[in-house]
Amino acid sequence: MEDALVLKYAAAVPRYTSYPTAPHFSGEIGNAEYESWLGAIGEGNSLSLYAHIPYCDRLCWFCACHTKQTLRYEPVAAYLAGLHQEIEALGNRVTSGARVTALHLGGGSPTLVRPDDLIALRDRFSRHFTFAEDCEISVEMDPNDLDEARHDALAAIGMTRASFGIQDFDPVVQKAINRIQTYEQTRDAIEASRARGVRSVNCDVLYGLPHQTMATLERTIEAVLSLEPDRVALFGYAHVPWMKKHQQMIPEASLPDVVARYAQMARAAEMLVAAGYEAIGIDHFARPSDSLAVASREGRLRRNFQGYTDDMAETLIGLGASAIGQFREGYVQNTPATGEYLRQVEQGGLAALRGYALTPEDRLRARVIALVMCEFGFSFARIEAEFPALAASVVDEARLFRARDTDGLSTIEAGAFKLTARGRPFARSVAAVFDAHLSNGRGRHSVAV
Structure with missing residues (x-):
């Protein structure tokens, strides 16, 4: 691919996990519209639930998610109490005839939640929503948080898909993004998940990172392949320091340019396909037997705020600070500030800040x-x-x-x-x-x- 072509089409554009995209949401849509849209969910409709845990015990400098660092558990416990209130409020507004076909715990780091609290959270969902027997339960995993008790708790809540953020295994790159995570830690965490019955493992890999070279990326892909994941998400690092101030810790001079980024992406994709993975959309790869690959071949592939999915639910309800929900009528986003989120759910159960009504x-x-x-x-x-x-x-x-x-x-x-x-x-x-x-x-x- 000619460098000129890469430069021509590398202009900054949305990732299109929604349309219109989040910058076009406005405060004209709030709790009144949200309540109406929840009430319009019909008997027999399928639902997806996404619960956002906006805390980490370390802050990765590459991260563009709504999250904050805490070394104390008290803020996490207080937040979980608010999340319980929101679950009840939403469950009271959604017909029990709607079935939950997918539950995703994201963050932040959901795995920093204590084992008993993970089980209590799952129980809270079950009391207020009707779950399908084959509901997929996926969790974003940080191997640094995991121990035997947490692995047992994740098995107890019925986790079916474990998603491991790897980014890059090279020590220099890891230091530059403040994400120290060894291959052995990751391998052991994956093996522990599989030993407890997890059906599918996803690994996230980033290209375009500081000090990342073709050689370091190739070594990382080889290491990832040795873990035999069912899916691999190959994302380009989004450098947005105007939005995420901690990304200012990454010197722009250490980042590969656009042409080098493209070459890294192409090489990683080539290695994954050569290893037998099917390319899915622009940045996912899956084993041919994986449900995502099957959905792609059958024309059922979809895209939402978690990226590519085979989840066919028309409605996605987002819970927690900053979470976004998707409805037939439009989009709703909760307030991102955790303090304000807790205040609102304590007062009325809903915490919509803005949204968009589709035309x-x-x-x-x-x-x-x-x-x-x-x-x-x-x-x-x-x-x-x-x-x-x-x-x-x-x-x-x-x-x-x-x-x-x-x-x-x-x-x-x-x-x-x-x-x-x-x-x-x-x-x-x-x-x-x-x-x-x-x-x-x-x-x-x-x-x-």
């Missing part, structure tokens, strides 16, 4: 962008069938992009707009073509490769 035009563009990100294109007939009164605008935009595409990123064949193999690494940039909100300048984003 028919938004739904059309959300659908097109999701298809570009998940399937690298879309059939004109499919869009016209789903949005008969509105489809002409995006079909025209697709044709215009193709007419101006002198780089061979796209094609139109048999009435379908498709990215070529050359264009797929730049799916975020192509998706941005269909983003009607991007031009208003709200929000700053990370580079697209």
Whole structure:
């Protein structure tokens, strides 16, 4: 791939885990709308639940999540009490006829929660929501937090998928991002999870990190492959120090440039595919038998705030400070400040700060962008069938992009707009073509490769 092409399409654009993206949410949507949308969930609908634990016992300098460091457990315990209140408030507003098909504990570091509190949290969910028998329960894992008691507690809550953040195993890179985590720690934690019946293991790897080279990344990928994960998420480090001040601890001079980032991504992807993993979307890889790979092959791949998923639930309820929920009607985000979050849930149970109500035009563009990100294109007939009164605008935009595409990123064949193999690494940039909100300048984003 020519360097000029990488530079041309590396402009900062959203990751498109939603449309419109979070910078376009506003305070015009709050608890009143949230309550209405919760009440509209019908009998027999499926739900996903995401619970955010915004605490870590160390702060990784690369992290762009809403989290804070604490060396005391008291703030965590107080936060969990508030989360229990929110669970009850939401459960009272959602019909018991809706089934929870997925529960995800994210952070922060959910594994810093004490064993008894993990079990109590799961019990609280079970008292207020109806869980499907085959509900997938996934947890973001930090090997530095884990001990036998926590492993036992995770088994007791029914964890089915363990997601391990690795980033890079190189000691120099780890020191630069303040994430010290040995291969042996990670291996032992994965083995302990599998010994307790976990069906699926995911490993997160980052490229574009400070002092990271092709050689260090290759060694990390080789080490990850030896762990035999079921899935690998290969993310580009998002350097956003204007939004996350602790990233200022990472000198920009230590970061690889855009061309080097792209080369790292391409090489890591090549190694994963050579090892038998199927490429899923722009940044995931899965064993052919994994449900994510099956969903991709069958055209059921979806994208939400956790990235690529095979979760087919239409509604995602976000719990905890800063968590975002996705409904048929739109999006809702909780207040990110933990103190204010606790105050609000104590008063009324809901803590929505802002959100967005979808228009028919938004739904059309959300659908097109999701298809570009998940399937690298879309059939004109499919869009016209789903949005008969509105489809002409995006079909025209697709044709215009193709007419101006002198780089061979796209094609139109048999009435379908498709990215070529050359264009797929730049799916975020192509998706941005269909983003009607991007031009208003709200929000700053990370580079697209």
